[in-house]
Amino acid sequence: MGKTRRNWAVGALLAAASVAAVACEPADGLASSAVSATTDRLATRALKADDVPVQWLSCSAVTGTRQASVDCVGRTDDQRKISVRGRVTEQLDDTCVRGRLTATVGAREVFDVGGLGNCGKRTPARS
Template sequence: MGAWRRIRRGPRAVAVAGLVVVATGAAVACQPGGLGSATVAYTTDQTATAALERRHVNVAWLTCTGSYGGDARGKAPSPTETTVVKVDCQGETDDRRKIVVTGRVTKAVDGACVRGDLTAKVDGRQVFHVDGLGDCDAGPGPTYRPPAPGGPNPTVTVTVTRTIWPVQGK
């Protein structure tokens, strides 16, 4: 019974987590040049997972959240303030051990690196304590690459399925 409840809650929890990420991303999308909490959370997730895997920790899942550390309401700092984003990641290994990654981030390059003070623990044992993860010299990858001139263009295929019921009497 407990296992069924856990399985049913899984998709709902994933959907709620996805909505939280989208809402957070929308809230910080208008921050020109600022350090966004959603960007920090995403990048910490990516770089911490890679760092744990390099240390032979098989990560089943890891979810990170970011919040502005200086303001109890989580409000974005003004452009004149030093931006620090507090990150908190929870996860699990393939063999169901608890993963916790926490810290404060002062710089992030989307998907490539985070800088600050980060600590990762697996089942309470510290795996790393670093001042940064990833490669900050590498820029974020392109999100859109236009097709090359004279190259193939995307095509649209539409498939229509029609169900035909047998005629009575046949």
């Protein structure tokens, strides 16, 4: 019974921590978790479209007042280093990020863009 209570307590603490983290995201601005996840997905797609064999990519974002600083690291299938860095000024419905993003694989710059994804089509916000 002690083990069950401990597992429940750990679960409750994790749930409270995740609620607190979401509560810190701005309601009318860029959310760091959403920007990092969307940039991760869209950068991976863009790199693969440029024939980069992405093994893994992981992005993080730190939000400011009107923009987010994005830093992604990863590896190709042949173990070359992938780096995607820049600033995101707008995120549209998990399908687009706008700003300035630069991707480098090894020593080669793969892209330097003002946006990733489908920035022309906006989907209804999820409730």
